[in-house]
Amino acid sequence: MAVTEPTWSPASWRALPAGQQPAWPDAAALAAVRERLRGMPPLVFAGEARKLLHGLGEVAEGRALLLQAGDCVESFREVSPIPIREKLKVLLQMSAVLTFGASLPVVKVGRVAGQFAKPRSADTEIVDGVELPSFRGHTVHSDEADAAARVPDPERIVQGYYQAASTLNLLRAYTKGGFADITQVHTWNKEFVASSSAGQRYEQLADEIGRALAFMQACGIDLAAERSLHEVDVWTSHEGLLLDYEEPLTRKDSLTGDWYACSAHMLWIGERTRELDGAHVEFFSGVHNPIGVKLGPAATADEVVALCERLNPRRLPGRLTLIARMGADRVRELLPPLLRAVRESGIPVVWACDPMHANVFRTASGVKTRRFDDVMREIEGFFAAHRAVGTWPGGVHLEITGEDVTECLGGAEAVLEEQLDHRYETLCDPRLNARQSLDLAFRVAELMRG
Numbered sequence: 001m002a003v004t005e006p007t008w009s010p011a012s013w014r015a016l017p018a019g020q021q022p023a024w025p026d027a028a029a030l031a032a033v034r035e036r037l038r039g040m041p042p043l044v045f046a047g048e049a050r051k052l053l054h055g056l057g058e059v060a061e062g063r064a065l066l067l068q069a070g071d072c073v074e075s076f077r078e079v080s081p082i083p084i085r086e087k088l089k090v091l092l093q094m095s096a097v098l099t100f101g102a103s104l105p106v107v108k109v110g111r112v113a114g115q116f117a118k119p120r121s122a123d124t125e126i127v128d129g130v131e132l133p134s135f136r137g138h139t140v141h142s143d144e145a146d147a148a149a150r151v152p153d154p155e156r157i158v159q160g161y162y163q164a165a166s167t168l169n170l171l172r173a174y175t176k177g178g179f180a181d182i183t184q185v186h187t188w189n190k191e192f193v194a195s196s197s198a199g200q201r202y203e204q205l206a207d208e209i210g211r212a213l214a215f216m217q218a219c220g221i222d223l224a225a226e227r228s229l230h231e232v233d234v235w236t237s238h239e240g241l242l243l244d245y246e247e248p249l250t251r252k253d254s255l256t257g258d259w260y261a262c263s264a265h266m267l268w269i270g271e272r273t274r275e276l277d278g279a280h281v282e283f284f285s286g287v288h289n290p291i292g293v294k295l296g297p298a299a300t301a302d303e304v305v306a307l308c309e310r311l312n313p314r315r316l317p318g319r320l321t322l323i324a325r326m327g328a329d330r331v332r333e334l335l336p337p338l339l340r341a342v343r344e345s346g347i348p349v350v351w352a353c354d355p356m357h358a359n360v361f362r363t364a365s366g367v368k369t370r371r372f373d374d375v376m377r378e379i380e381g382f383f384a385a386h387r388a389v390g391t392w393p394g395g396v397h398l399e400i401t402g403e404d405v406t407e408c409l410g411g412a413e414a415v416l417e418e419q420l421d422h423r424y425e426t427l428c429d430p431r432l433n434a435r436q437s438l439d440l441a442f443r444v445a446e447l448m449r450g
């Protein structure tokens with residue numbers, strides 16, 4: 001696994017500059033929160049992280065796909081089971097479609113149970129004409145448009161831990177308790193196909209999935225009894241941004257003696273905090289989870305190879321996922337040199353496409369949005385780049401919700417600009433709604449088959 005420097009410890013990042021950390025007003029209160037978290041149970045276990053590592057290793061080697069998706073940022077207000085269930089439902093539906101389209105297993109990872117902290121482009125934002133500290137997520141402060149409510153409060157880190165624990169508990173119950181049954185998931189997909197003009201386009205593909213299930217049954221496979229058809233693994237992930245949350249939840253595995261970040265199965269380093277000599281790269285070089293790094297349009301081949309060497313020196317397939325977010329217009333030009341350089345380094349990685357973060361714009365009235373068509377165009381460009389270089393397009397990383405929100409424009413049942421304010425609920429970036437997410441999954445399945 002990652003060669004842990006002799007000088008590495010869960011706290012060694014403290015000697016280095018850490019970008020995008022909140023200006024906590026009270027260092028003693030923050031230290032007390034760290035101390036409390038150190039005494040709390042881990043949210044995930046090392047053995048689970050190793051199982052995910054194995055799954056991602058299959059993706060790195062071209063034998064599986066990665067579907068990583070969820071909110072831009074989770075909300076402390078979302079405590080009811082319904083939005084979590086709906087999010088999981090759409091993830092399972094997308095995964096069924098992709099599994100069939102690619103004829104490959106899909107490794108399912110939610111941006112969930114800990115995706116609470118945000119890096120921001122600017123320290124302040126204008127809300128209703130008033131300049132306020134930018135919203136950085138509910139583990140930092142409230143989203144209320146009020147200067148006092150935006151003061152970082154470390155007590156919220158503890159609240160984030162409890163909410164992550166309760167979300168994870170629900171996910172474990174749903175994924176192991178029958179909700180993920182493939183026949184059920186296929187029924188939902190048929191409902192999507194039958195109930196909307198967006199879905200009708202995919203009738204043939206959905207019928208083929210139905211026939212494949214009927215074929216399996218005819219061959220004697222009892223769909224209801226076969227465990228792999230009604231129990232699934234959905235792993236958790238978030239951006240490992242708040243190192244004061246990650247450090248105390250980092251624990252030494254009793255079996256191997258290796259350190260694991262036990263706040264989630266997989267964590268990623270954001271585009272804004274991936275400096276080679278920065279605190280985040282230092283911290284993640286020493287934990288043994290599968291990790292990701294976002295790569296924006298400014299990433300150079302040398303930088304990317306250096307990140308691979310630093311974060312995956314033992315060259316373990318599945319350890320490192322590179323999440324490219326280049327923009328629909330530039331992905332075909334910017335990605336191939338990176339793909340070639342990483343291949344030449346000999347370091348195995350999963351390449352995933354985040355078609356969301358470089359395709360954001362504000363409408364004339366100032367609403368932050370993305371076009372479904374740009375999202376699809378970036379995914380097509382990502383596949384084309386891999387085809388041109390001969391590398392494996394490992395998967396997609398998306399911002400989605402199971403709710404019928406109106407945050408991204410377009411999709412087959414188009415959300416129009418004048419409809420954005422009908423249900424614009426995200427606390428940070430615009431998410432694909434359930435229909436747009438399924439529409440995307442069917443299109444990606446068509447791409448894979450093509």
Ligand SMILES: O=C[C@H](O)[C@H](O)COP(=O)(O)O
Binds near residue numbers: 072118119429
């Ligand atoms: O989710 C990602 C970032 O936090 C977000 O895209 C930054 O948005 P901003 O440019 O509005 O700060």
Ligand SMILES: C=C(OP(=O)(O)O)C(=O)O
Binds near residue numbers: 269270272295357
């Ligand atoms: C902050 C995010 O992305 P990036 O680091 O790529 O901007 C995100 O995934 O929400």
Ligand SMILES: [Mn+2]
Binds near residue numbers: 357399
């Ligand atoms: Mn985002």
